[in-house]
Amino acid sequence: MIVDxxxxxxxxFFSFTLLSGLGWVCDFVTFTLLVNLSNLxxxxxxxVSSYVGVTFVWFTSLKTVFKLGGKGSSIFLVVYWCFQFVSILIYSQLMHMTVHEIPSIFQLVKISxxxxxxxxxxxxxxxLVTNFIFMKFLTHLFAQKALRP
Known part of the structure; x- marks a missing residue:
């Protein structure tokens, strides 16, 4: 029972990770272009790039991973975007702090x-883990709402 x-x-989680990987590619390409070409x-x-990725993940994983969709999904998309707003703020700040440490950590590697x-x-x-936990929670709420008469 518990093993099942x-x-x-x-x-x-594996299915979500695969789709998140594709979303991450969208995010990463957008991020790289914005940083390298526009010096943003x-x-x-x-x-900006994170919203590209998370929106892709929302639309692809809602039906295929979490088996949900249809009426009422737009309100959950707004909630998901609000969560992502906070998440992106936090992770962007962590990235900013990490950037300053990378040259000292990777002095001998080209990555610096x-x-x-x-x-x-x-x-x-x-x-990825944070997004999965929240998406799982949100789709659980979404499913409960769908079951109500």
Whole structure:
């Protein structure tokens, strides 16, 4: 019983991770272009690029991973975007702090030439877990609302 529950959560997390990986590619490409081509500050670039990724993840994972959709999903998208606003603020600040440490940590490695990109990569696993937990919670609320008469 408990093993089945763990396996189910692991399958959902794995599926979410795959779609989040695609969302991260959208995010990362947008972030890299904004930082390297327009010299946008890391905080602003991460903010813009993150919304590209999280919006992709919302629309692709809602039905395929969490088996939800239809009426009422737009209100949950707004809640998800609000959560992401706070999450992006926190992770952007962490990236900003990390950027200043990367040159000293990676002195001998070429990665120190692009500390913004390295910082984005470093914070990604933490952000993934945070997003999964919130998306799981939000879709649970969404499912409960759908079951009400």
């Amino acid at each position: 529950k763990i396996l189910t959560i692991a399958r959902v 500050e890391i905080f602003k670039a991460n903010f 030439q692009n500390p913004e990109i390295a910082a984005k990569i470093i914070i990604t696993p933490f952000n």
